[in-house]
Amino acid sequence: MPQFILIGKQSVGKSRLIEALAGEMFNFVSGTLGSRRPTVLEFRNANHLASSNWSVLDQKSKQWQPMSTPQVMQVIGAAHEELGATVSAEPVFVRIESPHCVDMQIVDLPGFREFALDSQRQALADQISTLVQIFMEDPRNVMICVEEAGDAANLSTLTRCKRLDPDFKRTILVRNKLDKYYRDLTNANVNDWLNGFGDLPDHLLKFTLTTKFIGKSQT
Numbered sequence: 001m002p003q004f005i006l007i008g009k010q011s012v013g014k015s016r017l018i019e020a021l022a023g024e025m026f027n028f029v030s031g032t033l034g035s036r037r038p039t040v041l042e043f044r045n046a047n048h049l050a051s052s053n054w055s056v057l058d059q060k061s062k063q064w065q066p067m068s069t070p071q072v073m074q075v076i077g078a079a080h081e082e083l084g085a086t087v088s089a090e091p092v093f094v095r096i097e098s099p100h101c102v103d104m105q106i107v108d109l110p111g112f113r114e115f116a117l118d119s120q121r122q123a124l125a126d127q128i129s130t131l132v133q134i135f136m137e138d139p140r141n142v143m144i145c146v147e148e149a150g151d152a153a154n155l156s157t158l159t160r161c162k163r164l165d166p167d168f169k170r171t172i173l174v175r176n177k178l179d180k181y182y183r184d185l186t187n188a189n190v191n192d193w194l195n196g197f198g199d200l201p202d203h204l205l206k207f208t209l210t211t212k213f214i215g216k217s218q219t
Contacts, residue, residue: 003105004172005135008146008157010034010111013176017146017209018108023100024052026069033124036083038091038135039076039108043101052100057093064095085120087127089134106144109135112157136160142170149178149208152196173206 008014018041019025046053054072055064067075072094079092087110109132116122135141143165147155161171178185178193185193192198194208 003107003141004144005107005109005141006144006146007109007132007136007161008111010113012111012146012148012157013209014108014111014146017144017174017176018106020209021101021104021106022052022096023098026073033085033121034080034113035108035110036080036086036124036128037088037110038131040091040093041106041108042093042095043104043106044095044097045099045101045103046097047099049097049099052096052098055095055097057095085124087124087131089131107135107141112160114156133160136164139170142172144172144174146174146176149175149181149193152199168201168204171204173200173204175206175208178208 006014006017015027021043022041052069053066054069055066056072056075057063058065076092076094091107110128112129112132113121113125116125136143143161145155145157145161147157155173158171158173162168165171175194181193194206196206200206
């Protein structure tokens with residue numbers, strides 16, 4: 001199965017992208033400090049199912065434990081919260097079997113923190129940066145770089161990718177929250193927005209995504 005790593009700053013919309021890939025809405029609650037360890041999400045296409053089945057890998061028995069969606073969210077949230085203000089490279093594993101997803105695996109990594117209020121949070125930010133860097137340096141990993149739409153010159157996570165993958169051979173850019181700029185979009189300039197007004201290389205694989213859930217419907 002192809003493995004992708006999902007990287008980006010905090011609150012950039014990575015969770016919404018995962019929801020779009022899963023075909024349903026959920027929320028990994030990881031407290032005020034955010035995620036602090038890798039979350040490995042295994043998507044399995046199951047056309048015979050009427051709805052999705054969720055399970056979490058038990059680290060002791062190495063068996064998948066079926067759970068309801070709220071139970072999964074609780075287990076994942078607790079796995080992050082138990083770390084306090086530290087980071088762990090030990091992942092938690094979640095499996096989603098659904099008729100609405102394709103076979104793939106994504107490692108959702110903690111978000112980069114651009115600002116730290118105190119020394120403790122700065123130490124956490126540095127640990128997260130080191131952890132994510134290890135995954136980014138692995139040439140087997142395809143990097144899904146999530147950035148908010150806007151000036152392409154300010155895409156800080158894409159800059160990190162470029163340092164390790166200068167030709168963007170294993171980098172996919174997803175520009176999210178384009179709806180924040182809808183007043184600036186016209187039929188004449190929308191393609192320029194998608195292409196970064198010339199600041200993005202032509203050979204970089206890129207997508208622009210705006211996801212919004214209303215109840216259980218995705219538009």
